[in-house]
Amino acid sequence: MKKLGILLLxxxxxxxxxxxxxxxxxxxxxxxxxxxxxxxxxxxSLTMWHAFGEDNQAxxxxxxxxxxxxxxxxxxxxLSQGGYDGLRESTVQGIVSGTMPDIVMGYPDHFVExxxxxxxxxxxxxxxxxxxGTDLDxxxxxxxxxxxxxxxxxxxxxxLFKSTEMVVYNxxxxxxxxxxDDNIEFSLDQPLTWDDIEYMEEQIEWDDEAMDELxxxxxxxxxxAGIADHDEPFLIxxxxxxxxxxxxxxxxxxxxxxxxxxxxVDNENNRDMLHYFDGLFDDEVVAMPIEWDENxxxxxxxxxxxxxxxxxxxxxxxxIPSHEDGAFGTFDMGVVPAIxxxxxxxxxxxxxxxxxxxxxxxxxxxxxxxxxxxxxxxFMTNTENTAFFSMETGYMPVRTSAFQTDEYQDYLALAxxxxxDLEGDERDxxxxxxxxxxxxxxxxxxxxxxxFVGRITSSSARQQSENLxxxxxxxxxxxxxxxxxxxxxxxxx
Amino acid sequence: MxxxxxxIAAWFYLAPALILLAIFIFYPIFNSFVLVxxxxxxxxxxxxxxxxxxxxxxxxxxxxxxxxxMLNTMLITFVxxxxxxxxxxxxxxxxxxxxxxxxxxxxQTVFFLPYVTNAIxxxxxxxxxxxxxxxxxxxxxxxxxxxxxxxxxxxxSYENAMITLxxxxxxxxLAFKIIVFLSGLQGIDKQYYEAARVDSASRARILRRITVPxxxxxxxxxxxxxxxxxxxxYTEVIGMFGERLGPPGDPNSMTTIVALVYDALDRSGVPGxxxxxxxxxxxxFAITLVFTFVNMQVSKKRVHYG
Numbered sequence: 001m002k003k004l005g006i007l008l009l010x011x012x013x014x015x016x017x018x019x020x021x022x023x024x025x026x027x028x029x030x031x032x033x034x035x036x037x038x039x040x041x042x043x044x045s046l047t048m049w050h051a052f053g054e055d056n057q058a059x060x061x062x063x064x065x066x067x068x069x070x071x072x073x074x075x076x077x078x079l080s081q082g083g084y085d086g087l088r089e090s091t092v093q094g095i096v097s098g099t100m101p102d103i104v105m106g107y108p109d110h111f112v113e114x115x116x117x118x119x120x121x122x123x124x125x126x127x128x129x130x131x132x133g134t135d136l137d138x139x140x141x142x143x144x145x146x147x148x149x150x151x152x153x154x155x156x157x158x159x160l161f162k163s164t165e166m167v168v169y170n171x172x173x174x175x176x177x178x179x180x181d182d183n184i185e186f187s188l189d190q191p192l193t194w195d196d197i198e199y200m201e202e203q204i205e206w207d208d209e210a211m212d213e214l215x216x217x218x219x220x221x222x223x224x225a226g227i228a229d230h231d232e233p234f235l236i237x238x239x240x241x242x243x244x245x246x247x248x249x250x251x252x253x254x255x256x257x258x259x260x261x262x263x264x265v266d267n268e269n270n271r272d273m274l275h276y277f278d279g280l281f282d283d284e285v286v287a288m289p290i291e292w293d294e295n296x297x298x299x300x301x302x303x304x305x306x307x308x309x310x311x312x313x314x315x316x317x318x319x320i321p322s323h324e325d326g327a328f329g330t331f332d333m334g335v336v337p338a339i340x341x342x343x344x345x346x347x348x349x350x351x352x353x354x355x356x357x358x359x360x361x362x363x364x365x366x367x368x369x370x371x372x373x374x375x376x377x378x379f380m381t382n383t384e385n386t387a388f389f390s391m392e393t394g395y396m397p398v399r400t401s402a403f404q405t406d407e408y409q410d411y412l413a414l415a416x417x418x419x420x421d422l423e424g425d426e427r428d429x430x431x432x433x434x435x436x437x438x439x440x441x442x443x444x445x446x447x448x449x450x451x452f453v454g455r456i457t458s459s460s461a462r463q464q465s466e467n468l469x470x471x472x473x474x475x476x477x478x479x480x481x482x483x484x485x486x487x488x489x490x491x492x493x
Numbered sequence: 494m495x496x497x498x499x500x501i502a503a504w505f506y507l508a509p510a511l512i513l514l515a516i517f518i519f520y521p522i523f524n525s526f527v528l529v530x531x532x533x534x535x536x537x538x539x540x541x542x543x544x545x546x547x548x549x550x551x552x553x554x555x556x557x558x559x560x561x562x563m564l565n566t567m568l569i570t571f572v573x574x575x576x577x578x579x580x581x582x583x584x585x586x587x588x589x590x591x592x593x594x595x596x597x598x599x600x601q602t603v604f605f606l607p608y609v610t611n612a613i614x615x616x617x618x619x620x621x622x623x624x625x626x627x628x629x630x631x632x633x634x635x636x637x638x639x640x641x642x643x644x645x646x647x648x649x650s651y652e653n654a655m656i657t658l659x660x661x662x663x664x665x666x667l668a669f670k671i672i673v674f675l676s677g678l679q680g681i682d683k684q685y686y687e688a689a690r691v692d693s694a695s696r697a698r699i700l701r702r703i704t705v706p707x708x709x710x711x712x713x714x715x716x717x718x719x720x721x722x723x724x725x726x727y728t729e730v731i732g733m734f735g736e737r738l739g740p741p742g743d744p745n746s747m748t749t750i751v752a753l754v755y756d757a758l759d760r761s762g763v764p765g766x767x768x769x770x771x772x773x774x775x776x777x778f779a780i781t782l783v784f785t786f787v788n789m790q791v792s793k794k795r796v797h798y799g
Contacts (some may be wrong), residue, residue, distance in 0.1 A: 085759075092762045113762030117537025203616070290647045290741035293624065307650050453763055467744045472744020474647045488557045491746075 031118060031363050033125045035132065039375065040368035045075045046376060049094075050105040050357070051087040052080055059392055067379050074372050084357075088113070095119045102365050103373050105357040108146060108451030109459040111156055113363075116453060121361040122154035126284035126374040134378050138399045142446035147358050149259065158381055161395035162356035163314035164446060165243060165338040166438040167192070167236070170307045170321075172331035173214055177204050188415055191350075194276075197235060199380045201285045204307075206232050216329035218426075220304060233327070234287035236339070237297030240309035241288055241469035242462045243353040246449050248273050250351035251341040257461050258385040261452040263492040265468075266483050270442060274472060274479040281473050288473045304328040310338055312355060313404055316394035316435035332419065335434035337442045345445065353449075356395055394432040394437045403440065412437050456490050464489050505762055522778075528771035533764040549772035552765070558748050558756075566749045568655060569662060570723040570784075577663045578716055581670030586704060588671070589678040601675065615731015619661045620645060645733065649740040658747060662729050666722070670715050678704070682768035706797050713748035713792040724781045727751035750777045 051062065057078060064076045079101070081087040088110045094100035095117045104114075112122050127136050136144060143159035150156055168185065178184040181203065184196055214220050221232075238244045249256045254270035257263055279287040292300045297309035298318040304327030307396050309319065342348035359380070361373045379385065387402040389395060391411050402408055414426055414433035422430055451458045464486045471477040477485055487493035528534060529549050531541040553559060585603065591597040607615060622629045623644040624733055631641040643649045644657045685703050694702070705712070730747050739746035748756075750773060757770035 063675070089759075089761075092537065096539075114537070116764065119537065186618055258647055293646055300558045374628070455763075455765075457760065457763055471744075474740075476742045492556070 019488045022354060031121055033122060033370075034367045035125060035129055036371055037131075037366055039071070039132075039371065041073060042368065043073050044369055044372045045077070046103060046369065046373055047101040048076065048078045048103040049087060049091060049101040049104070051082065051084045052105075059389060063380055063385055063389075064376075067376055070379075071372070071375065074376070076376065080418060084110070086263070090449065091119075091362075092117075098364065099362050100362045102369055103176075103359060103377065104362055105160060105359050106157075107357065107447070108149060109457065109462070111358070111360060112150070112451045112453040112458070114360075115150065115156065115397075117241055119363050120156045121363055121365070121370055123158065123361065123374065123407070124155050126371075128154065132371065132374065132378075134381075136203065138383075138401050139381075140396075140398060140400060140443065140446075142354055142443070142448070143398050146354065146448040149448075151259070156191070157358035157360040158377055158379060159398040160357050160359040160377070161314075161389055161393070162354060162398055163312050163395050164352045164354050164439045164442055164474055165240070165247075166313045166316075166435055167308050167310045167336045167338060168301060168319040169309075169334045169336065170301070170304070170317075170328060170331050171334035172328060173307055174334070175332075176210065176214055183193045183275050186334055186336050187439045188336065188434070190343070191340045192444070193340050194280075197280075197285065197339060200236050201283070204235070211244050211245060215304075215327055217325055217327055218326040220325055234291070234306040235285045236308040236310060237287045237289065237291075237306040239289060239297050239309065239315075240353075240466070241473070242466040243355075244310075245469045246462070246464040247351050247353050248277070248341075250447055253349055256465075257450055257452070259450040259452060261456050261458075263456065263461060263487060263490055265465075266487060271479055271483070274469075274482070277469075278472055278479060288470060290470055290474065293305060299323075302326055304331075313435040313439045314356065314393065314395050316431040320431055331485055333431070333434075335415075335431075335438045350445040351447045352445055354446040390436060393431065394435045396436055412440070426435060462489060516662050517541075525771040525774055525778075528768045529775055531768055534768045535764045536761050536767045549765070549768040550776065552769050553753065553757075553772045553776060556753060556769075558753060561745060562748045562750050562753050565655070565747055566724060566726065569659065569726050569749070570720060572659050573662045574716065574719045574723050575667065575683065576659075577666045577670060578712065578719065580663065581667050581715075582674055582705075582708070582712070585665070585671050585674035585678055586700060588675060601672075604671045607665050608672070612665060612728045612730040615665060616661065616729060619657070619664075620733050623657050625649075645740050647741040649743070651743075651746055654740050654743075654747060658730065658733055661733055662723070662726065665729060666719065670719070673711055673715055674708065677708045681707045690789050709796040713788075713796045717788045717792075720784055720788060722779055724777060725751050725782070750780075 048060075050060075057080060057362075060078055064078070066093050068074055068076065081090045084107065087106060091100060091104055091110070091114060095114060100119060106114075111120060128134050139159060140162075140454070143162050144155075147157045147159060148155045171186075174186060178186070183199060186192075209366070211218070212223075246256050247268055248254075249265065252269045252273035254267050254273060255264035257265075277286065287297070287300075287306055289297050289300070290296055292305060294300060296315070296318065297306060297311060298315065300306050301309040301319060302321050302323040304323075311319070313409070316335075319333065321328075321333050338352050340350050342350055344350070359377045361370055361377070365373065381398055382400045383397075383399050383405065386397040386399050387405055387408045390397045390402065391408070397403060397408065403412075411429060414422065414430055415437040417426075419427065419430050419431070449458060449462065452458055467489070468482045468486045471485065472479060472482050484493070495756045508778065530544050530546070532545040532548055542581045556562075557585045586601055588597055623631075625631060625641050625643045627642070630644070634642065642653060644653050647793065654719040681704070685707070686699065689703055691701050721798070726749050730749060730752065734740065734747055737744045738752055745752075754777070756771050757766050757773060760766035761770075
């Protein structure tokens, strides 16, 4: 027994010493960028980690095949890490254990964490290189700025596949109520305002005539199904409470956060905004997916439980009405840009949240691997490929030139067609074309929230933004309590 | 010489277990002690700004969710453990009394199923059963004219959410207890029961005077391990409420101490987060140690070892 004790003590002593040895206390070295004069000829193997599902992985494979046709000495392996949280977690573990990928997709929230481990290669010199560089001016400015926001002024990533928010609406119902109403115009170019939403709520009346004309399945109508605690469909669902809060702080000229990690939400403009929406929640005009125990509003929208739903343009395919037994059957769907407080920038601040992953090169790579990786991400974001991926998924092209190609213009023109006139591929592409047209219309006022990491991180601020709005919606907290709770949770009070 | 050879052989046989223990138990524990002493430890670079004795513990104690986590963990522990031990004991006694082996075997399988089923999957099934709109529980209550209760959905009260969680945890933890108690019951000499029957003792008296005392070592073992398990509750909360750790609109209301550890681990790229995770783990370790010590002291007086 005594010997066993001694052995265990010895083992733990040795192990704890080895643990201490890991903590060097030395700062990691800065990344040196040495770009070879020529593209390497030796065999190069690249690993890319991302968070895509099977559909998008197949599209990536298509791109990789074309790239390796041009550079046959490069082999590319892609590996999905599940969702973005899993991707961030795996990458952090990879950095610590020295098993990081060569290329990683992600959001600036992730990249600022990786920079804590000096794990990303700055891309400015590659972009400016005479032989291997790329035209950064061709990238949509807002997308590029997001990748140039880091404290040391370097650009650590390129925009890859981007999206923003749009509103899908039940065209069948809205045409019935508003086709002859000059006050409301559903347009791909012009966003609706919250005033419009209030007006629409006043005008919609579910009398017998409307019921007879519109409701195909009365058993599925909210009142009779008892699915929602509500006697008629909500007017609009908001998918992302976090985006809704952050966007609204800009639209109301309140503040959210800054690059130094200050939480700036506690001000009168934001309180006014929150009180305004609290009123719309109470009046059962605006809903959130938690109303139906869902994560997204696509199913309730399809079932006829809400007439409109604001969500990501990249999620277009999920909103296609497919519930034949829903209240309105398989109704027609329309798309407009995300709702704004002001109809134009002359009247006040407009804001649309830009989303979608960026792509970066990780530091545990040789000079040759970095150059090959750079050429690959440049290839993935070139005019043809960014347009190709957009047309297949509903994500937006990241280059201005992609919008100008004939193929893309033809694709966008689908949005002007009546879906009943479309067949085959064109019919399949229709929802994505609508989403992209709505996204393009908001290009002038895209915004991104600053990424920072410290005691408070931008990702935790975003999480608390979601909690804040959902708690007001659920009635768990009033506006003042919700703001106080957010500051308390972030340790910012 | 022979004894020395036997010792070497014994160490050789023990080596696999010792090596695994050293890697997966002792190393992480000591690593936690090291981590908790580092200030602003950067996990990604393996660097730190200095040493601190209490700084990381203070960060955990000042966490806005620490109080709620303590309250929830204590409630879960001190309600679910006694309740599940008593229910498991009664079910075991009932199972043991079933005279037909095949029926007994069937029920043993039924009661053991939760033990071999994923807790997250069961949590999701429970969340469905307790859904305010289409859940089985509200449907059943409706048969008696009781209005639907909002157990776990948006707007659910803390009390309702906690009751649901306690029911789920109690049910989930019954399986292992029943199996252990059954094996104990089957080891009790039948002569004691025959003697009691001759004396016309009631069933309740037999349970109190024969079954429980003779099963007390098993009860003690189950109680101690259940307390330790309950202090570590986390998966069950995730299974039922998801990563919000509470009903929609009321995040973190069902958080636990282990959830604080995972919350800190989730921020592993942030300087100091890994040390906070270690501090939270060590606080839990200390609490568990104290309660286990108390349990062991009580057991010395109450347990009959044959």
